[in-house]
Amino acid sequence: MTRNSTRQASVRDAEIAVEQQHVDVVYDRLEELRAFAENREKAGYEHRSATVPGAQFERDVFVYNAAKRVADIDAQHEGLVFGRLDSDDDKTRHIGRLGLRDASYKPLLLDWRAPAAAPFYQATPTDRKGVIRRRVIRCSGQQVIDVTDDLLDNDATDVAVVGDGALMAALTRKRTGQMRDIVATIQAEQDAAIRAPGRGATVITGGPGTGKTVVALHRAAYLLYSDRRRYEGAGILIVGPSAVFMRYIERVLPSLGEDAAALFSLGELFPGVETTARDTAAVAAVKGSGRMRKLLARAARLRPVDAPRQLSIVYKGEVLRLEAEELDGLRRQVHAKGLKPNAAKTEAGRALLVALWRQAKPLIDNLVPAEFSRELGGRNEFLAFLDRWWPLLKPTDILPTLADRRRLATAASGVLSRSETNLLATSFGTGEFTISDVPLLDELDQILGRPPKSPHSNRESGVAELSTIQDRMFTRAARAHRGPDYDGYAHIIVDEAQDLSPMQWRMLGRRGQLAGWTIVGDAAQSSWPDPSESRAAERAALGRGPRHRFHLSTNYRNSAEIFDYAAEIVRREVPNADIPQAVRSTGIEPKEVSVAAPDLLAEVSRQVTEALSQVEGTVGVVATPQRQTELAAAFAEEERVLLVGPLESKGLEYDAVVVVDFDAIVRDYTIRVGYVVLTRATQLMIRIDPT
Numbered sequence: 219m220t221r222n223s224t225r226q227a228s229v230r231d232a233e234i235a236v237e238q239q240h241v242d243v244v245y246d247r248l249e250e251l252r253a254f255a256e257n258r259e260k261a262g263y264e265h266r267s268a269t270v271p272g273a274q275f276e277r278d279v280f281v282y283n284a285a286k287r288v289a290d291i292d293a294q295h296e297g298l299v300f301g302r303l304d305s306d307d308d309k310t311r312h313i314g315r316l317g318l319r320d321a322s323y324k325p326l327l328l329d330w331r332a333p334a335a336a337p338f339y340q341a342t343p344t345d346r347k348g349v350i351r352r353r354v355i356r357c358s359g360q361q362v363i364d365v366t367d368d369l370l371d372n373d374a375t376d377v378a379v380v381g382d383g384a385l386m387a388a389l390t391r392k393r394t395g396q397m398r399d400i401v402a403t404i405q406a407e408q409d410a411a412i413r414a415p416g417r418g419a420t421v422i423t424g425g426p427g428t429g430k431t432v433v434a435l436h437r438a439a440y441l442l443y444s445d446r447r448r449y450e451g452a453g454i455l456i457v458g459p460s461a462v463f464m465r466y467i468e469r470v471l472p473s474l475g476e477d478a479a480a481l482f483s484l485g486e487l488f489p490g491v492e493t494t495a496r497d498t499a500a501v502a503a504v505k506g507s508g509r510m511r512k513l514l515a516r517a518a519r520l521r522p523v524d525a526p527r528q529l530s531i532v533y534k535g536e537v538l539r540l541e542a543e544e545l546d547g548l549r550r551q552v553h554a555k556g557l558k559p560n561a562a563k564t565e566a567g568r569a570l571l572v573a574l575w576r577q578a579k580p581l582i583d584n585l586v587p588a589e590f591s592r593e594l595g596g597r598n599e600f601l602a603f604l605d606r607w608w609p610l611l612k613p614t615d616i617l618p619t620l621a622d623r624r625r626l627a628t629a630a631s632g633v634l635s636r637s638e639t640n641l642l643a644t645s646f647g648t649g650e651f652t653i654s655d656v657p658l659l660d661e662l663d664q665i666l667g668r669p670p671k672s673p674h675s676n677r678e679s680g681v682a683e684l685s686t687i688q689d690r691m692f693t694r695a696a697r698a699h700r701g702p703d704y705d706g707y708a709h710i711i712v713d714e715a716q717d718l719s720p721m722q723w724r725m726l727g728r729r730g731q732l733a734g735w736t737i738v739g740d741a742a743q744s745s746w747p748d749p750s751e752s753r754a755a756e757r758a759a760l761g762r763g764p765r766h767r768f769h770l771s772t773n774y775r776n777s778a779e780i781f782d783y784a785a786e787i788v789r790r791e792v793p794n795a796d797i798p799q800a801v802r803s804t805g806i807e808p809k810e811v812s813v814a815a816p817d818l819l820a821e822v823s824r825q826v827t828e829a830l831s832q833v834e835g836t837v838g839v840v841a842t843p844q845r846q847t848e849l850a851a852a853f854a855e856e857e858r859v860l861l862v863g864p865l866e867s868k869g870l871e872y873d874a875v876v877v878v879d880f881d882a883i884v885r886d887y888t889i890r891v892g893y894v895v896l897t898r899a900t901q902l903m904i905r906i907d908p909t
């Protein structure tokens with residue numbers, strides 16, 4: 219060790235010791251608060267004499283708040299203190315995952331989302347915002363293990379400065395299959411997007427790996443902090459492209475201490491359906507198109523599959539009969555009134571009675587209309603007929619009936635071409651709902667409407683009366699108490715928005731009629747064929763509020779070598795692609811391997827094994843679905859290897875990626891999807907192509 223480096227090490231140790239003192243004080247205080255909150259929670263539960271409804275409510279709120287505080291404290295425990303600002307005003311502020319004061323109300327820790335913490339992320343040497351030194355503190359448990367400084371005021375000679383590279387350390391960490399928060403290293407352009415106003419629509423664009431997803435998630439945490447009542451009360455919906463992706467991001471928010479956000483993938487937004495199945499691109503393009511609205515509106519009004527074709531009923535010795543054609547005419551008449559089908563059952567019953575009355579009148583003397591309607595309309599056989607002729611329809615019952623080519627052709631006439639109709643019929647016949655079916659189910663739900671509620675329906679549930687506030691607000695997951703069709707969100711965050719079809723935008727629009735929006739995406743990574751139709755649907759969903767636009771320009775995921783390789787390929791086909799700057803160089807170029815087709819599998823195995831020995835974290839193998847079937851068995855046992863399809867790989871990242879048969883990926887999807895695949899690796903990328 220040179221004398222210089224010895225001196226640096228001792229400065230570092232001294233600074234670590236200084237920070238350790240503060241961190242100890244913070245954790246001691248946290249323990250005190252935790253014990254206090256736990257006692258309050260216990261005291262609340264013991265308050266059993268709360269028999270008056272008002273007192274019960276108070277007790278519930280009390281217990282809820284205390285329990286929530288304990289949970290918050292527990293969620294923030296790891297890495298609680300991560301930053302420090304030394305400012306011109308001689309003040310030192312420590313920044314952390316939550317705000318804390320000591321017993322005499324002196325601030326110990328500033329919540330990273332507080333306005334006073336913003337300079338931690340926004341100060342630069344040219345615009346210091348009063349900051350002299352910014353320090354990132356790294357802890358393991360309650361132990362400070364390192365500090366990294368940025369000296370923003372070069373004239374300040376009396377402050378110790380230690381090392382650099384907190385960001386680099388974060389970027390080179392191994393990837394585990396779970397996204398991590400970036401509170402300690404949020405960059406200025408990201409911070410601006412995170413702290414944008416909640417109302418209106420915040421649109422965040424940027425190329426691969428620029429932090430769009432992670433920024434959107436931190437924005438959720440920021441919004442909750444900025445107006446907890448509003449966002450916790452009405453909730454924040456976070457929508458991502460796939461179930462795999464939702465699992466990848468789901469832990470980021472709890473680590474930020476937020477439980478008011480509901481995470482749903484696009485395949486989970488209809489009650490009772492959770493699908494990961496995908497249609498082919500051609501089928502998805504038809505199902506996603508706005509033309510489906512007309513088709514579905516017609517489908518909802520077709521004669522139900524099991525509807526009886528004849529009604530015959532005896533009244534005062536006379537047989538009254540309605541035949542198929544007449545019944546169909548009556549159905550059309552009822553629909554012509556413009557009611558939603560499920561709200562029109564009474565109207566349908568009335569139409570039947572009027573038709574029967576017309577028959578009965580010439581046959582039976584002294585008929586009184588009101589008496590006729592009451593007697594016939596109250597009969598069990600009439601009501602049973604009505605139930606079958608005008609059943610309450612569920613979207614999940616209707617969509618599969620469109621596998622019948624004649625029904626589908628009737629609904630699709632003048633809307634879809636014959637080949638499109640054939641494509642759809644085949645897909646509806648598989649008996650499985652796909653991700654592109656979910657917005658169709660949601661649209662149908664809207665078209666069909668709900669039957670008018672009986673005035674007693676609230677009492678029937680009982681559960682709502684019996685559960686305590688705590689049950690409803692705390693012990694149940696936020697997601698559970700806001701079902702997939704909940705439509706009162708205060709804010710909706712849409713990730714990978716470039717891929718949303720018009721029908722998917724409509725589905726989201728229904729859930730956020732009063733919401734603010736955060737939309738993140740990158741057009742160059744789009745897999746949707748008609749962006750203009752989608753943009754119009756997006757505008758309709760977002761409404762007229764103000765737009766705040768942000769652009770992220772630095773790629774934090776890929777090594778420069780990997781990203782440059784991907785950028786060169788995409789630029790050839792998509793000259794206007796939004797290409798960010800990759801900041802981290804590893805000196806390791808992507809590897810291209812060509813093998814004879816029969817040896818492909820063996821080569822993939824060999825390369826994966828080699829990659830496993832070179833990286834500590836995950837290895838992603840990306841291949842088309844056909845190739846995936848061939849490869850599945852080879853990696854079933856290896857936890858660090860994840861096999862995904864090109865579309866599923868959206869938004870994900872791995873230490874190493876093995877791209878199997880890139881040309882087939884581009885051929886089966888598009889170059890834009892190919893670009894997604896080439897930008898998933900943080901350290902190593904191996905491309906294996908059959909010759």
Ligand SMILES: Nc1ncnc2c1ncn2[C@@H]1O[C@H](COP(=O)(O)OP(=O)(O)OP(=O)(O)O)[C@@H](O)[C@H]1O
Nearest residue numbers: 400403404405426427428429430431432774775869
């Ligand atoms: N300021 C930061 N500090 C540390 N890591 C960061 C920062 N910004 C982004 N990252 C990391 O960079 C990686 C890419 O981020 P993210 O997945 O959010 O990018 P993206 O723009 O959504 O990418 P894509 O569009 O390619 O899916 C993640 O590992 C993320 O944690």
